[in-house]
Amino acid sequence: MVGAMVGAMEPPVDEHELMRRARALGGRTVPEVAQMLGVPLPRRPGRAKGFVGQLAERALGGACDSRVGPDFAELGVELKTLPVDGRGRVRESTFVCTAQIAGASELDWSTSRVRRKLARVLFLAIRADLPPAERRFGAAFLWSPDAAQEAQLRADWEDLMGAVAIGQVEAIDARRGEVLQLRPKGANAAARTLAFDAEGAPILSAPKGFYLRSRFTAGLWRGASLWA
Amino acid sequence: MVGAMVGAMEPPVDEHELMRRARALGGRTVPEVAQMLGVPLPRRPGRAKGFVGQLAERALGGACDSRVGPDFAELGVELKTLPVDGRGRVRESTFVCTAQIAGASELDWSTSRVRRKLARVLFLAIRADLPPAERRFGAAFLWSPDAAQEAQLRADWEDLMGAVAIGQVEAIDARRGEVLQLRPKGANAAARTLAFDAEGAPILSAPKGFYLRSRFTAGLWRGASLWA
DNA sequence: ACGGATCCATCATTGGATCCAG
DNA sequence: CTGGATCCAATGATGGATCCGT
Numbered sequence: 001m002v003g004a005m006v007g008a009m010e011p012p013v014d015e016h017e018l019m020r021r022a023r024a025l026g027g028r029t030v031p032e033v034a035q036m037l038g039v040p041l042p043r044r045p046g047r048a049k050g051f052v053g054q055l056a057e058r059a060l061g062g063a064c065d066s067r068v069g070p071d072f073a074e075l076g077v078e079l080k081t082l083p084v085d086g087r088g089r090v091r092e093s094t095f096v097c098t099a100q101i102a103g104a105s106e107l108d109w110s111t112s113r114v115r116r117k118l119a120r121v122l123f124l125a126i127r128a129d130l131p132p133a134e135r136r137f138g139a140a141f142l143w144s145p146d147a148a149q150e151a152q153l154r155a156d157w158e159d160l161m162g163a164v165a166i167g168q169v170e171a172i173d174a175r176r177g178e179v180l181q182l183r184p185k186g187a188n189a190a191a192r193t194l195a196f197d198a199e200g201a202p203i204l205s206a207p208k209g210f211y212l213r214s215r216f217t218a219g220l221w222r223g224a225s226l227w228a
Numbered sequence: 229m230v231g232a233m234v235g236a237m238e239p240p241v242d243e244h245e246l247m248r249r250a251r252a253l254g255g256r257t258v259p260e261v262a263q264m265l266g267v268p269l270p271r272r273p274g275r276a277k278g279f280v281g282q283l284a285e286r287a288l289g290g291a292c293d294s295r296v297g298p299d300f301a302e303l304g305v306e307l308k309t310l311p312v313d314g315r316g317r318v319r320e321s322t323f324v325c326t327a328q329i330a331g332a333s334e335l336d337w338s339t340s341r342v343r344r345k346l347a348r349v350l351f352l353a354i355r356a357d358l359p360p361a362e363r364r365f366g367a368a369f370l371w372s373p374d375a376a377q378e379a380q381l382r383a384d385w386e387d388l389m390g391a392v393a394i395g396q397v398e399a400i401d402a403r404r405g406e407v408l409q410l411r412p413k414g415a416n417a418a419a420r421t422l423a424f425d426a427e428g429a430p431i432l433s434a435p436k437g438f439y440l441r442s443r444f445t446a447g448l449w450r451g452a453s454l455w456a
Numbered sequence: 457a458c459g460g461a462t463c464c465a466t467c468a469t470t471g472g473a474t475c476c477a478g
Numbered sequence: 479c480t481g482g483a484t485c486c487a488a489t490g491a492t493g494g495a496t497c498c499g500t
Contacts, residue, residue, distance in 0.1 A: 042486080044485095046474080046475080046485090047474095047475090047484095047485055047486070048472095048473095048474095048485070048486055048487085049472070049473045049474040049475075049484080049485055049486070050471070050472030050473045050474085050485080050486065050487075051472080051473090051486080051487090052472085052473080052474095053471085053472045053473060054471085054472055054473095054487080054488095057472085067470070067471080067488090067489065067490090080472095080473095081472085081473080083473090083474075091474090092473080092474065092475095092480095093473095093480085093481095094473085095471085095472075095473055095474095097470095097471085098469090098470070098471080128474085173481070173482085174480075174481045174482070175480095175481075181481090183481070183482070183483090184481090184482055184483065184484090185470095186469095186483090186484085187468095187469095187484075187485080188483065188484060188485090189482075189483055189484085193469095206482095207469095209471095213480095214479095214480090270464080272463095274463090274496080274497080275462095275463055275464070275496095275497095276463070276464055276465085276494095276495095276496095277462080277463055277464070277494070277495045277496040277497075278463080278464065278465075278493070278494030278495045278496085279464080279465090279494080279495090280494085280495080280496095281493085281494045281495060282465080282493085282494055282495095285494085308494095308495095309494090309495080311495090311496075319496090320458095320495080320496065320497095321458085321459095321495095322495085323493085323494075323495055323496095325492095325493085326491090326492065326493080356496085401459070401460085402458075402459045402460070403458095403459075409459090411459070411460070411461090412459090412460055412461065412462090413492095414461090414462085414491095415461095415462075415463080415490095416461065416462060416463090417460075417461055417462085421491095434460095435491090437493095441458095442457095442458090
């Protein structure tokens with residue numbers, strides 16, 4: 001059955017198929033899955049921070065070339081790996097998407113990228129407390145925000161983007177937002193993107209991304225486990 | 229004196245210095261100059277279409293990292309290689325810059341990239357009728373458009389960009405324009421960029437670049453030769 | 457001859473995230 | 479713990495132009 005994963009893979013036809021594939025990854029190590037897919041391992045694991053996420057996407061039949069839309073476009077499902085330790089604790093925040101700093105005032109929650117990305121998410125746990133060669137996939141669960149979660153996300157999004165829209169981008173830091181935060185997202189601390197200050201004058205500011213706090217995804221993980 | 233060209237080179241301090249360096253290239257072959265600069269030759273010459281131009285820029289002390297502004301920013305001078313044959317005939321049109329298709333209606337000649345690029349140009353002839361290993365640099369001359377030339381360029385630019393601005397981009401071909409033409413400029417015929425049709429609806433259209441007709445640059449070449 | 461098609465290198469941006477100092 | 483910094487691969491643009499079929 002291992003051979004069934006090798007080579008080009010059709011996209012999953014529905015969520016059940018997607019979940020079957022995700023569960024089939026459970027227990028397998030990262031090097032195992034890479035070999036099944038014929039993907040070379042990075043020379044220095046730990047530097048290739050996105051490798052496991054992209055490996056998972058390929059392993060599930062995702063469209064690795066699509067730069068717009070969800071990872072599984074026809075299902076409307078986003079894939080996110082969730083780094084956990086042996087006791088099931090979430091180790092890291094979860095990157096959602098980059099923030100549009102310039103033009104923030106023209107955006108609203110209902111059409112926001114954060115809302116679209118989080119409308120339907122397949123979380124795939126990965127043991128992040130082991131050495132790279134032993135890292136293995138764990139449980140998988142599908143999630144959509146319930147009313148209370150969406151309200152929290154929306155409140156944070158509107159607070160953060162509202163601040164950006166009135167030129168406060170430089171005053172925002174990662175402490176703001178209960179479940180959703182804005183953090184630097186770029187090649188390094190010198191990265192800059194177009195923004196506007198409180199007077200509306202163009203400035204160059206650090207690019208930012210939206211992240212889910214680990215406290216929040218930990219709650220999703222515990223909730224999902226009840227049904228596992 | 230050949231050794232003086234090796235290694236990192238200061239930008240030329242003025243046009244005279246730039247011209248001295250350009251004349252010093254005259255008669256040298258492309259492989260010679262590449263070796264002087266320690267630049268490896270492309271494996272398949274003829275495929276690396278921009279190689280000679282970039283080699284020339286380095287040989288003259290240009291800023292190869294600057295993506296905005298003229299090649300010799302402090303002098304306001306653009307470098308263009310001019311492919312000629314043994315009898316001094318110009319073999320190719322000269323690429324000027326890419327055309328801004330979306331938003332064309334907000335542009336005008338006085339601030340256009342075409343006008344800025346052509347305000348001051350160092351043309352460096354290169355024998356293009358020889359095999360790659362024997363191609364050699366020839367005469368160099370500085371040019372700025374005179375009143376009549378600028379009027380021609382402006383008329384063509386306004387005709388072409390006017391057509392783009394009213395959504396006629398798909399109807400424009402390389403036959404239009406007396407001295408300046410619009411031609412495809414992209415990876416291949418499938419390349420597409422944002423444009424707007426006559427109704428103002430967004431469409432995807434082939435990216436275009438401005439080119440000087442060889443008839444025009446041939447005239448500059450002959451004019452310059454009178455003074456050589 | 458020349459209009460349309462193409463080629464390469466480099467830089468910038470985006471999407472995938474984890475690293476690490478205090 | 480966690481806020482700020484960073485890393486890699488792949489894609490897209492841009493700048494340098496010449497190639498080539500009709």
